Amino acid sequence: MSQTAELKEREDKLQGMGTSLLRKEDAKFIRGQGSYIDDIKLPGMLFGAVVRSPYAHARIKGIDKAKALACPGVVAVLTADDLKPVNLHWMPTLGGDVQAVLADKKVCFQYQEVAMVLASDRYAAYDGAALVEVDYEELPAIVDPKKSMAPDAPIIREDIQDKKEVGHGPRTHPNHIFTWEAGDKAAADAAFKTAEITVREEMLNPRVHPCPLETCGCVASFDKPTGYLTVYMTSQAPHLVRTVLAMLSGIAESKIRVIGGDIGGGFGNKVPVYPGYVVAIVASIVTGVPIKWIESRIDNISTTGFARDYHGVGELAADKDGRIKGLRFSALADHGAFNSHVSATKFPAGLFSICTGSYAIPNAYARVDAVYTNKAPGGVAYRCSLRVTEAIYLIERMMDVLALKLGLDKAEIRRRNFVRSDQFPYTTSLGWTLDSGAYHPALEKVLKAVGYEGLRKEQAAKRADPKSPTLMGIGISTFTEIVGAGPTKVCDILGVGLFDSCEIRIHPTGGVIARLGTMSQGQGHATTYAQIIATELGLPAADIVVEEGDTDKSPYGAGTWGSRSTPVSGAATAMAARKIKDKAKKIAAHLLEVSEGDLEWEIDRFKVKGNPSQAKTMKEICMVAHTGNLPAGMEQGLNAVTYYDPPNLTFPFGAYLCVVDVDKFTGEVKVRRFYALDDCGTRINPMVIEGQIHGGLTEAFAVAMGQQIPFDENGNHLGNSLMDYFLPTAVETPKWETDHTVTLCPHHPLGAKGVAESPHVGGIPCFSNAVIDAFAHLGVTHMDMPHSAWRVWQQCNTLGVNKR
């Protein structure tokens, strides 16, 4: 065998970074042997069903449990009064507010949790729930956030009406939560005053829901003799949840074990701590038996973790050549009845300040005002980092609005404003330091691949032809993401820094177990992390076991959300492996009787420079590390743990292009083509990355084309089952074309950035830009999502393009 072939064979055996290794986690799932929360059954377990409010705003005058308690199988009915003795009827939220665990004297949103019925099985529990009699006195509800701060608006949160602030600065009205600002307002205002061109547009990111296929739930089991609480839970962040539970319950954190198990998708929905979990835990503490609580789909969409509901205003100021001089973006944020918005403490509006996007904008100012309404609480990040979709939607749409005003091509306006490759690291006027990028080449690659000029010619011909049954739209989105929260100097939740961790233990025969603070919900962590270790340590990925999500087993970490697993835990994994490799090198030098400086690493072994026959493989070193034949003073073992505090977030980017054909007569939008180029730096498993891109684009398609949670004027939910809430099927989901460039992350040990949220963040404005571009020649500058056939038809009808 030639030397090259031999090296390649050794490399292939590792299945390390860069290979599309098939997923380790598939084996159980394709056999139906996953272990999701509802699969767990403990001896003596009771089922909890939640009694929910039919009103969006009402006082509770009385609760009668008698009929429910008489129902066969019902064991207990818990209300706020039952939780008061243990002081668990209210709980802190991740947004700095408090939230009623069970409604305390009043309900503030429809479907709010009022009581939990515990019974021998789920049928009996729901029978009992239907028999709990609650006497309500209905109050006027606030549904439109623009009316929340009216002087005569009903006060939603009487419990905090005298509080001057709820975690994030002064409040100016009892329904006001916070006002957040970034940038230099005076400088931005000055830029607008002197600008040759300004544009302004209002645009809504409607209230949507991540809607993973598995709803939320838990099995709580409190062991009275030991005082040990075990909670199996649908959580993307088990360690943070354990900390919250310790703060809430007063149980020592060492006696609480949170187990994530297998999770049927999260997309942000499974980050917060919901009342259902807490009631189940209290119920287990009170009854001494395990309690299972599983949401129905209607519960899930109505009450847990909605996203967006940002009513934005975008303004850009530019010169007549389209060079942007100033940006002013603001949003009115509807956070529902409790501020359980998920965010780092110092960022009440999340990372909205990424709203300068991929562009060099010298003067910028951003502001978000958050208010209470009589709707379910939340504000989770639906497949994006905190409020990044909202920010990028605004800038990518506003670039089109500006192009239209100037009569410039939508690719050209971007070229003229991109941060150039030679400007990185680039600090934006809102304070983020973009780590690396190559925006111009990415866009040019996409334009070439799709034949952009040809598409524009075809569009011009269609526009000139009154007989064309369709309108053609071309959407471009050249986004920059911000993921991998984050540096502990700026990022914490409830005081805990957003570092993450990896512990690696190597066994004598070369088997490896790695444990991490993150929590996969389908992202393929067991495969990706194993590949990092395989490359770093020269041991085959097949022999590397990855465990996450059991707080008793893995080191502390902030979990998986905001595309932080590769940027933070992936880095921790590499750093832990490198600690082991350093020790292995010392052992190799000892065995080969040379100095460490005489050794060089080659795939899976250390060899002596200039004398390649003298070498020690990692596998050999693994065994030696467990013997007495070690350098003087060295301990046995090859173990390491790393807690990685990232120096910066990572800034993946991409260039997307979408072509749509809009039926003038039905309003139906057909996606003809969607081309997505992503740059996430080093690509660890290309197959997994592609899969994440496909999934994220499909969720972007869902949001742009159909998802919205509507309410009537009394706060009644108008679409909380899959009858109404749009989840695309295989039929309407477009075919995705993917591409990539590689621009390394300079501060990540592997050069990698996060990726799974880019397609969602970049995809949504791309779809909107395409649909609106179809109408651009008719003077349309904006249409709010979702671009459903009905809404698009209304636009056609208003413009009269549907007249034959």
Next chain:
Amino acid sequence: MATAKKVSFKLNGKPVEVTVEPRELLIHSLRERLAHTGPHIGCETSHCGACTVDLNEMSVKACTVLTVQCEGAEITTIEGLEQGGALHALQQAFHEEHGLQCGYCTPGMITRAYRLLKENPNPSEQDIRSGISGNLCRCTGYQNIVKAVQSAAKKLAAAG
């Protein structure tokens, strides 16, 4: 509460008997009485298909079938597709084509595709897309699921 009824059927080729209230849904009998937790529950309106099983050679959503309707039936679930220690071509293809991520829709999706290929052994891409449109996936965007079904169809055809 109505009187419980005895119901007998074949589950993955083996005779089973359960005693259930008439209102009990098949998905709950399978998951909670018969320890077959492969089929999942994702909604309560028959939209998501996570609970899909094969009932008398038809794909059904076990969350909207009553167990008492299954007297004498032959039911196949994801647990019954592996034969003699060998994965079904669809199970293998979902793995090879990266046709799953969180795995929650996978048992229903594969069980649906199993019936689809029995009904139409040589489906076009469009046939597959409409054939699985009663099964929702939130993770994959379907592209690799379609590839997996195509690949399994080819392998099954070659195996005769």
